[in-house]
Amino acid sequence: MRLDLWLWAVRALKTRPLAAAAIKGGKVKVDGLSAKPAHTVRSGQRIAIQINSNETPWVRTLLAVDLPPSRVGAKLVPQYAEDITPVEELEKSRLRAPLIQGRRPPGSGRPTKLERRSMEELFE
Numbered sequence: 001m002r003l004d005l006w007l008w009a010v011r012a013l014k015t016r017p018l019a020a021a022a023i024k025g026g027k028v029k030v031d032g033l034s035a036k037p038a039h040t041v042r043s044g045q046r047i048a049i050q051i052n053s054n055e056t057p058w059v060r061t062l063l064a065v066d067l068p069p070s071r072v073g074a075k076l077v078p079q080y081a082e083d084i085t086p087v088e089e090l091e092k093s094r095l096r097a098p099l100i101q102g103r104r105p106p107g108s109g110r111p112t113k114l115e116r117r118s119m120e121e122l123f124e
Helices: 003-009 016-024 074-080 087-094 113-123
Strands: 028-030 046-051 058-064 081-083
Touching (some): 003 028
């Protein structure tokens, strides 16, 4: 199975074109070596994906356990890929970028009257 198809099938990346672009951009390595989108994935290979979210780059490492017949549901992913990402890398992924001034975190509800007035004062 092609590398870009495998990354998409095990839900490592959202779409196959994104997977192909990441591979071509050198963000995906198979057993420590750069690969092409058409590289054949075999069980037992380690696939490292560099992710640049929240301005803190981190590397997600997957072990190819088996080859899925096509894109699989989230509950079936462990049958085909094992996440062996080191704990240090997982901590990097949890770091948050500093909040943009005047922006509220999602899920914090509506601003109070006092908060709204301070935001209006900030933007004036």
